[in-house]
Amino acid sequence: MPSIFTRIINGEIPCHRVYEDEHVIAFLDIGPVSRGHVLVVPKEERVRLDQLSDASAAALGRALRIVAAAVVKATGCVDYNVLQNNGAAAHQAVMHVHFHIIPKYADGSGLGMKWNAGTAPADAAELAGAIAAGARQAL
Numbered sequence: 716m717p718s719i720f721t722r723i724i725n726g727e728i729p730c731h732r733v734y735e736d737e738h739v740i741a742f743l744d745i746g747p748v749s750r751g752h753v754l755v756v757p758k759e760e761r762v763r764l765d766q767l768s769d770a771s772a773a774a775l776g777r778a779l780r781i782v783a784a785a786v787v788k789a790t791g792c793v794d795y796n797v798l799q800n801n802g803a804a805a806h807q808a809v810m811h812v813h814f815h816i817i818p819k820y821a822d823g824s825g826l827g828m829k830w831n832a833g834t835a836p837a838d839a840a841e842l843a844g845a846i847a848a849g850a851r852q853a854l
């Protein structure tokens with residue numbers, strides 16, 4: 716079953732589009748956290764960021780820079796957050812990869828967050844080694 720974002724990409728559902736290229740579309744979020752809240756979405760239909768092709772991932776990086784700059788210019792915001800949720804436990808509601816660009820304004824509007832910072836784990840070196848090995852394998 717196609718995601719709601721695939722239906723937007725296919726033109727079956729309207730959106731306020733702000734950017735499009737071969738791999739990516741971006742449009743206004745229907746329930747904006749702040750003025751100018753935009754979603755940047757790969758056309759490739761995948762649930763999680765780690766499932767994307769290299770071509771989609773590369774195109775997303777470029778599109779994020781372009782759209783973020785355009786949001787800053789159009790809204791006058793100076794600061795913004797880029798948010799990307801993967802999986803229901805991580806607050807993903809639409810199961811199609813997407814990045815939020817959420818402007819932050821002087822009145823405090825924008826993304827609120829609780830940052831559960833801890834202390835470095837005792838096995839940090841082992842943990843970093845395991846992640847590095849996985850990254851090397853993916854090259």
Ligand code: AMP
Nearest residue numbers: 719730743744745746800806807808809
């Ligand atoms: P997430 O929790 O990261 O999955 O966020 C999903 C986002 O998609 C929410 O911010 C919704 O407001 C937004 N959204 C859902 N349906 C639409 C739609 N038809 N057009 C634009 N944004 C949408």
